[in-house]
Structure formats: structure tokens, C-alpha cells
Amino acid sequence: MIAMRTNDLLDNTMIALADPVRRRILQRLEAGEARVTDLAEPFDISLNSVSKHIRLLERAGLVRRRRAGREHFLSLDPAPLDAAAAWIEERRRFWAGRLDALEQAIVADGHNTGE
16 A cells, blocks of 8 residues: 555656646745745746646645635645655666676677677
């Protein structure tokens, strides 16, 4: 069950990072908390579309929402980014090791054939 939850979070993080609008929202939130309307301002899309992007970021756990009256404030939670980076690093190490082993096998085979 925990592995499934971890996979879901990783999937949601990757989906969230796949879109340039969502990445720009995250970049803006690196500077600190912001109102939803302020986050939407630089985009040439509707507030409803920005809200859909924000919901995907919230589903991934990358963004937290705080309400103060009618205002909605968002802040960045980098923990899912750390988890995604760790997953990517594990894959990188795995494939680097496999490629190193392949290279050694090719070099060894070249020496054995007299090339």
C-alpha cells in the first residue's frame, strides 16, 4: 500500500512538472507565498485554466493553499521534488552502472579477440 502511494505521488509530481505553466507557477512560488490571482496575472490564459493547473500542483503535494477570507494564498512544498530527484538519481546510478559494465564487457571482448 505504501509503495502504491509513493508511486501515485511520483506520478502526480511528474505530471505536474510536465507543463511549462505549472513549472512557472512553481518558480514564482520559490520567491514566497502568493495569491492565486497574482500567480495567474502573467499568463495569457483564463483564471479557470490557472486554477486547473494549481489543482494538479496541489494533487502532487507541490503547493499548499491557505485561505484568508476570500483570498487564497499558495506556497511551495518542495518535498515531492526531493522525492522525484531521488527517484531520478536511483535510475541514473542504475543505468550508469549497467553502461559501465557493458563498456567493460566490450573492452574485454576486444582484448580477447586480439583487436
